[in-house]
Amino acid sequence: MSLQLPARSSERLRIDTSLAIVNIVLLLIFFFLVAGQETRPPHDISLARTSQLAPSNLPSPLLQIRSEEDWLLDGQPILPDLLAAALSESDEVLHLVIDKEADANLLIKVLDHPELVNRDVRLVTLREGPAQ
Structure with a gap:
């Protein structure tokens, strides 16, 4: 007795990947649509400003940079060339205050001084509000 099995077909069972590819492409499209949208900050954001400071609340030594040649060290005007002599007696951390509207190159020039x-x-930020 012989059994006759069906002949093998030359075509193998193929998995259709087109549906998976379409899903991946759609997910990528949605991702880039969401990620590519510009986020706009709210219009009511305002940066902090300080109008008056109590000198007792400020750290020392404090270097305030108003412009390239207008510097204050602990409230006293100082020339940039004399900063080394003024800081020679102190090995502490120097606190630096610079206007938020100042050019970034000014800050870089100040930090490049040999002194x-x-x-x-340490950059010091000043908060607007009632003096405490």
Whole structure:
């Protein structure tokens, strides 16, 4: 007795990947539509401003930079060339205040001064509000 099995077909069972590819493409399209949208900040954001400061609340030594040649060290005017002599007696951290509207190059020039290269410099931000 012999059994006759059906002949093998030359075509193998193929998995249709087109549906998966379409799903991936659609997901990518949705992702880029959402990620590509510009986010706009609310119009009512305002940056903090300080109008008056109590000198007792400020850290020391404090270097205020108003312009390239207008510097104050602890409230006293100082020339940039004399900063090394003024800071020689102090090895503490130097606190630096600069206007938020100042050019970034000004800050870079200040930090490149030889007197400040090996010194810890901390940027100080001033908050608007009632003096405490």
